[in-house]
Structure formats: structure tokens, C-alpha cells
Amino acid sequence: MAQAAYGFKQAGMPEPQGKPDQFIGFIYAATNCAISIRKLKEEIEELNKRGEFDQAREKIAELDDWVRVAAELREKSRELFDTIVDRVNEDPDPDVSISAIMKGYERGDLPIVQLVRRVCNYSIDGFKQTLSRVGIEFDSWDWESELTVWNGATEEVIEKLKETGFVEEKEGTLVLDVERAAQVFELKKLFNVKEDYEIPPLTLRRSDGTTLYTTRDIAYSLWKFSLAEKVINVISIEQRLPQLQLRIALYLLGKKNYAINLIHYGYELVHLPDYRMSGRRGRYVTFDQVLGEAVRRAYREVEKRSPHLSEEEKQRIAEAVGIGAVRYALVSVAASKPLTFTWDRVLDFERNSGPFLQYAYARAANILAKAEELAQSPDYTLLESTHEKQLILQLSKFPETVAEAADSLRPELIAEYANDLATIFNSFYDKHPVLAATPRELRDARLKLVEAVKVVMGNALQLMGITPLERM
Template sequence: MLSKNPFADFRSECKTCLRRVIQDLFPDMQVERLAFEKPANPEFGQLASSLCFELAKQLGQKPIAIAEQLVEALDRSQFSLIERVETAGGGYINFYVDFPKFSAMTLDSVRHLDDEYGFVKTDSTSKIIVEHTSANPLHPMHIGQARNPMLGDAIARILEARGHTVYRHFYVDDIGRQSAVLAYGYKKLGKPKPDAKPDHFLGTIYTITSCIVEINRLKDKVKQAKEVSASEEILKFTQELDDWVSVAAELREKYPELFERLLEEIGEDEDSERLINQLNKSYEAGNEKARGLIRGVSELCLQGFKETLSRMEVHYDSWDWESELMWNGRVEQVLDRLKKTPYVSPIGGVLEFDAEKVVKEFDLKEELGLREQYQVPSLTLIRSDGTTLYPTRDIAYTLWKFEQAEKVINVVGMDQKLPQLQLKIALHALGYSNYAQNLVHFAYNLVNLPGYRMSSRRGRYITLDETINEAVKRAFEEVSKRSPHLTKEEKERIADLVGMGAVRYALVEVDPSKPVLFTWERVLNFETNSAPYIQYSHARACSILKKAARKPEKPVYKLLKEELEQEITLILASFPDVFVEAARFLKPNIVADFVNNLADRFNTFYNALPVIKAESQGLSDARIALVDAVRIVLRNCLSLIGIVAPERM
């Protein structure tokens, strides 16, 4: 008998038996939901029910007395996967699985379903957009931003495996002052051809231009403050200026020729700040020259992004340009509609959206998970100079996304919690409550590097490219130590898979709500809780199977009597449940936790119990089948988080 979800079948049998006996003994008793928990100690079975404690309150009897009645009255002829049922702990009912039958069902199912095992399909499929990465096209992606595409890609893979139609979108944020700063500096240099990877080349231009422009701005601020003798402001701006001058010194030392050229070119303009703002405004309005300049430099930067992300096997179905929403009138349409609501009004020269008023009128506090006393700040839709803000354009973008899909997941950092909240509220105000309810902000925390403070504007960051290269280099050294007999080409191929897998796993395995502490000691630990460790476990399983040189057709699974063998079987049987939970709650980290635990138990098994040289041919065959099932589940788990499982390392 094959099963798509063995442990769920065991749980279902336990539920059915328990529900029937309750109806027989207590026909007037209505039990809405039967919940089970997994005992930490296998001595108490594989599932336990605390139902009798609830029934005791209604029946006025002791929980243990009810438990004993129920267990005594169970119809054991209905048992298939249940071996026995016992009472314990003053009223618990413990269910024990019939391991010979359960092992046969589980291991046959894994080996037969192979690369489909675990991926339980949903009964209600949806079209889902997962918008992720969406890094500003200004400089190379750094390790701090890399958590976004790794999480976004894992979510997309999990939802796709669940049976949904998933579209991966990248929102190109090409509107705003930062894009104008880069384009301004690039133009000042005469629009040169990159002499390095495009995003790295442009990142240097952006950082230097931003630094020079900021120093000029602060010099003006200090001068203005001195003219009116504003001592506090003089001190504040002078401190900021000193900070930027030190940044300039770093950049000048690192890129002397480029720095001097930009300093000279920008120095020719009387008011670079005004020119940048003018360029930004012209681009937003769709001016042809501005379009050619900013779109051109953004596309150049995206070439670099695509190269990096393709290397990590992260791909997209759609690249959505923020500027298109301005030029095709979608942002203007949204603004016109918002202006007609009672929630928008001009205040102090800017257009404000009263989000709190919408929350009160639509009674949204509970739906949005807000405390009763929390007041949602208003949202500025248009600046005094007539340019729009990012959240305004995001409203138009979200409406466009819902034309393509039924559900939208925005993978955006925790720091964007308020704009994402205001976005939902704006959808309610526009009459799109259904969209608001199907819009998910998948928030995640920062990536921390011990002793290193990153700043994109100041050019202080460790790029994702550098991180991947370092990971691959270190992986090559480790693979060379462990497998000196491999050819250089094979070592390089494996090092590539291991290095990139290590970076991916490190960014996915931590709960998204918690920060990632990125250290090489953890990321490339071949001994525990890392992609290399799990990949090595997979390679070890492949090696055992290769040495065995046979595929047992009809293993006798009842020979797998060791506690460790049964524990691994239960883990394999639980994978579909873990997968369903990961898809339901958008938690790729639980897949990472699960596969690490499986690797742990498998390595303990490997060190404790012989496989090929087991006491008998029958036991050896059963253990070979178990190893084969472990190999399949390790590979399937890793595939969900975008990691390749090598056959040798």
C-alpha cells in the first residue's frame, strides 16, 4: 500500500477509531476537533490525545476513568497502522504505530514516488505572485539584501510544489532620487562602458557621486546655519560633514582616478542637487532624454543582478518597471480615485491619506492585527514638488498584480511594516477589501556580520558576488581535503554546489522574524546544521548505495527493529506534514530544520549500524532500502530551498 502522506494516514486512523468509540460510549457528546500531539519519548507512543481532560469537565468524571473506558471499548479489528493503544499520565491516550506495516508503507511510498514524495498537492489551487528581491538598480546586491531572494525563491518553490501556479516578479525601483544620483554621475563621466561587472562598476559611480553631492549639500547647510548663527544646526551639520569627508577619503584612496574625475565634473555645476531633482522629476514625467538616461543605466545594473541571481538559480517570470506605472497613467488613476474618497486632503502643501480614519470606519483593527490604542500614521501621497512617493506607486503596482493573480506575496523587510500596512488600508479605501485580505507581507529580519556595519550609500558593503566566491573557494579547500582523489574539475563542480548551497541555507534556515548572524564558521560547517553537512549526508547515502550495487525489490521491513531505524522511518513519514505546514505558513525555515534533523539521525545511524555488512542479507536489504529513502527525502527537501544534492563530495 502506497501513501502520499504516511504519518497523516496513521493520525487519521487514530482519529477515526477515537471518534467512533466516543460516539458509541457517549452518543450525546459533541467533539468538534480531535487534536493529537507527538510525545517526545517513544515510550509514550507516536501520537497522544489529551481529549479525556476536556471530556472530564463535561461528564464530571476523572480523566483517567474516561480514558480507560475509551481504550477498553476500542474496536481493534479496525486497526491497520495502529499496533496498540494505552492510557497514561492520569488521562492521556497513547497510540503506538505498527512498525512492520508502517515501515513498509512509508519506505515503499518514498522509493516509489521518488522525486514527488512529500509534495502533497492542495485541493484548492491559486494563481500566486511572489514579488521578491526588487533591489534598487544602483549597486551590486550585498549579503544584507541576499536574504530576500533566497527566502522569496524558497517560498515560490514550496508553493509551486504544493500545486499552485506561481509567478515570480521583480519590481524594478527605477524612480526616485537615488536613481537620478546614479544617472547624473554616469552622465558626468560620459556614459562609459563598464570595465567590470556592470552592477559593481555602477555601484562605485553611485557611491562616489552620492558622497560628493552630499558633501556639497552639507557645506551649503553649514554656511546657511552660520549666516543666521544657529549654533545647534552648525554643530549637527558639521558633524555630518566630517563623517562624509572621512567617507570621501576612503573612496578617494580606493578609486583615485574615478573620484578625481567625478569631483572635477560635479564641481562644474553650481547646484548639483537641483539638477538631480530636476532629472528625477523629468524621468517621472516621462521626458525622453531622462528616460533614455535613467532607464539605460538601470538596465545596465540589472544585467549584473541577473548574472548573480542566475548563478544562484534564482529566476523571474516578470521584471516590472516602476516607471511604467507612471508613464502609462496607472499611478495618476489611483491618485484620482483616492482624491475622490473622504480620506485624502492637502495638508501643508502635500497630499495626505488619512489611514487611521479608514481603519476606524472599516473596523480593521482586528483584521490588521493592530492594538486598539495604536494610531496608524497618515501617508504622504505627493510631495510639495509634485513628485509621488514609493508607497503611492506601490498602490498602483499592487492593483496591477491582482489583475494577474488571486494572491500576492510581497517579500519585503520588516522595516517596511508601516508602508505595507498603509498599502492594505489604501486598498480597503479604494473598495478592494478582497485584495487587501489576499495581500501578504512576508517580512524578514536583517543579516548581521559580526564587527561590520553596512551602508550602501557610503559604499560599505560585502557583495553577494564576493560572498559566493568566498564560499566556493572555502568549499573547494574542504572538498580537496576530504576527497583528494577527485579531479580538479570535479572538485570545482562540487565546490560550486556546496558554496552556493551554504549561502542559501544560511539565509533560509533562521526563522524570518529573527536576524541572521552570518559567520563562515557556521555557514560552511561540514559537521552540523549547514548545507554542506546535509549535502555531505546525501553524498554519503549515495556512496552506500553505490557500494551495495543492488536495489532490493522486496525488502523485509519488519527486520528494521532498532529504535534508530524506526525513528528515521517516522521522520521520513512526517516530511509531507512538514511540507504542508511550510506552504501554509510560508516557513521555508522549517524545511531547513527538518532536513538538518534527518541528516543528524542518518549520520548517527551510519556510525552505529552496518548496512552492507549487516548480520543477514535480509537485514542488509532492508537497511539499503532505508538509506535509499533517506537519500530521496534529503534531496527533495534541499530542492525546496533551491539547493542541489551532490552524489559525491
């Protein structure tokens, strides 16, 4: 964040053009690029002077890559990119400037706080825009700095950790000897770590006096546990080690139950087929792009299948279908699996997809809408066919499926369940007429069955954040 704030300042604190988070993302990448190129050039010069040509060659390869990145970024916004590069190169030492921002922010220097907050808010506003489009909102937002730094909580954590005797001073930094702590308290088996794995140390404080993310996270976690008995951190799997170090730190602070009840729900990242996504390089597909493309494709389908609907209605349905497709694609694979992104895979509208489920729901809804009279005298003993029995059985499994999904933190189980339900319902739909069924008692029993499907499917969809549609 400090680097983005630095770049924003160097760029002259411009008003964002376009979506604010993407604007900041661009500034961040451009700044990073400018700094990296400058550093690499200096390093190469130094290596050449010292005659270490092999190492210089490696750096040159890195430099080449960054030069390509620069060209890509410049393509996107030439003026802004050039300004950032020029200003970064005029700066005697960008690292010092960035460090000054971090220091000032932790101290609470008003102009710096205002700068950083402004940049943060641009990003957050953009995230909120995107997330609200897919129906995600948060109950509360915190400024971590308020809860951990400015109120002294992080400093208190550092002091208490010092008292444990596992903190050492090294070249002006404070370092927690996680390995020794784990050995002394026999924590490796508690946290499922192999005995012979040496846990790397954790730097708590930089030599310039500022704290690191994981250190603040210790204080932040203590705060979270003041509100809850179980904390599930949904963070990338890359942060496995820091999360382990965090738990050990909590243990050292005498909070054994916190350490145990802190769960790291690690998710894998989404990859692109050709190259690595990298925020620092500005190489990524944004979620907004994915949603936009999904909704466009959905619109084409809606127009093809339901041309009679009003324009407004078509738009509304396309939005729900496109977003449903994306949400299903993401929720239906285990989070711990890396996902290689291709449009075809994510925007599949056939079986085993969000729209497939929405379609089954719409079919059930349609039958119910066409039933002029409600089911008054159902005789359930008449539901004798295989399809009907399978459907009843599948419906009965819903509660236990939801419970298991929740207990084991596996939302993909709901997706699998809903897909099975839709498949069975479609077979039933194909073989057994509902409204035209005779006698009346059978018609009513089937109508009740369809109603149950609609209710359960609707609930399953909503659990996955997919909008059920009466028509599509």
C-alpha cells in the same frame, strides 16, 4: 535610481568596469557622498552665520563621517570618484537636476528614459548574474513604470483616492490621511494595529508632480491582483509602515479582499559586526564576495578530502558546497531575525550546515551506487533497531513539514527537518552496515531505507536551493 542615473550622467556615462551592478553601486555611493558633503558644508556655513553653534557642531560630526566615507570610496576608484565630486560641485543645484530626471522619466522623455533604463539594466544584469549562480531565477520581470506610470494607472489611483475624501492638498503635495481612514472604517483591528497608534499620513504626489514609490505600489498591487488572489511581498521589514499604508489604500479603493490578501513577508537585514552596512555610503559586503569566499573555503576542503578527483570535478563540487553553506545559513534562521554576519558562522561546514546535509546525501548515494543488485526481497519487519525506527518516523514527517513550512511561510522548518534527518541517518550509518547486512532480506530492507533517505534529503535540499551531490 534617479540619483544613480544622475551620478552616471555626471561621470560621463562610462562603460562599467567589472560587475555592472557593483559599478553602479559605486557611482550611487560616490554621488550620494558628494552631494551630502556639499549640503552639509552649506548648512554649517549657514548655521555659523546665524550663530547656532550647537547645531553646527552636530552637522560637523556628520560631515566628518562623510569625509571618512569619501576617503574610503576614493581608495576604491580614485579617478571616477574625483570626476563625480567635481561634476556634482559644478552643478548649480544637484537636487534640481535629480528632480528633472524623475520628472522626465515619469513623462517618458526619451533621452531620460534611455539614461535611466541603461543604469537600471546594468544593475539588473549584475543581479541576474549573481542570482543565477545560486540557482535563483524569476519567472517574470516588470518595468514598474510601464505598469503604473506611463499607462496612467497611478494617476487613476490618485483620482479614485481623492474621491474617498481622505486626500488633502498640502503645500502643493497630495497627502492621504491614513489615520482618519483607518478610524472611519475601523481598520486598525483588521490589520493588527494598536488602537492608540496614530498612523502617519502618506504623501501620494510631490509638489513637482512626480509620484512616490508607495503610490506607484498601490497601482502595482492592483495589477498583481489581476493575476493572483494572494500576493506575498518579500520586502525588508523596514517597510512595514508603507506596506500597512498600502493595504489601507487598497481598502479605500474598495478592494477589501486585496487588502487582506496582501501579505508582507518582512525580512531583517544582515548586519556587519563593526559597522552598519549602508548602500548610500558604499559600505557593504557584496553577496558576490560572500559566495566567492565560501567557494574558496569549500575548494580547500574538497582538495583535502578528495584529491583524486579531476580539477573540473573539484571545482564543481566546491561551487555546490560553498553555495550550499551560504544558502543554508540564510534559510535556517527565521527571516524576521536580524543576522550579524561573520565568515565563521556562515561558512561552517560541520553539523547544522548545508555541507553536513550534502554529506549525508552523498553517503546514502554512495551506498546505493555500491549495491550491485537492487533490493529484491526486502523484509521490513527486520528493521527493529531504534535508529531504524527513528529514521522511518522522521521520513514519514516530511510531507507535513513541507506543508507547514509552506502554509506558515517558514522555510527554516525544512532546514531544521533536514538537519534532524541527517543526524539520525548518520547515527544509523555508524551503527548498522547496509551492504554487509545479513540475511539478504535485512540488507534489502536497509537498502530501501537508504534509498528513501536519499530521495527525501534530495527533495529537502532542492526546496532550499541547495544542490544534492553524489560525491563530494
